[in-house]
Amino acid sequence: MNTPGEGPDLLDAYLQEVLARLGREGFEVVLRAADVTCELLAGGHPTLLAGPDDDAFGHGLQREYLALLAVLITGRTDHHIITLPQSDGTASWAVVEDHLLHDPKVLEELRTRLTARAHETAQAARALEQWWTTD
Known part of the structure; x- marks a missing residue:
């Protein structure tokens, strides 16, 4: 499309x-x-x-x-790339549809959810890596 x-x-x-x-x-x-x-x-x-x-x-x-x-x-x-804040200073992005850019509140909520999910995924990856290396 x-x-x-x-x-x-x-x-x-x-x-x-x-x-x-x-x-x-x-x-x-x-x-x-x-x-x-x-x-x-x-x-x-x-x-x-x-x-x-x-x-x-x-x-x-x-x-x-x-x-x-x-x-x-x-x-x-017609997509847009937004920056996601990362606590370690690295760059991270997400692709969003145009209509989200016109609603700052929804866009900020999305950023918050995506950043939290990325943080949780990184923690899980570190835990798995530690588990694999200690076995």
Whole structure:
């Protein structure tokens, strides 16, 4: 489903915009990351929406990666990426629909819920990792 006025070449047009924003090197990094994620998801494997912890996949590329996945999954470009506050200072984002941007109270409640869930998931992951390494 495309936003009003968009034709069947939505993905091609979107990818051309990404290439113009990132340049060839950044574009290829984002495409490879999205391709691997899509292969994992298509194969029924769980996947973590993350990339390598180095400068080659910095915050800008991570946001572009998330935006590309949103376009691939929804078939639309009318989403927005919001920042989620993290207590450790790392960047975290969520993809939201346009109407949420017009309701600050609902948007803040969503941010709070997503941040709490991410914190709980991180705690569970640390506990599992500790359990595996002590056994």
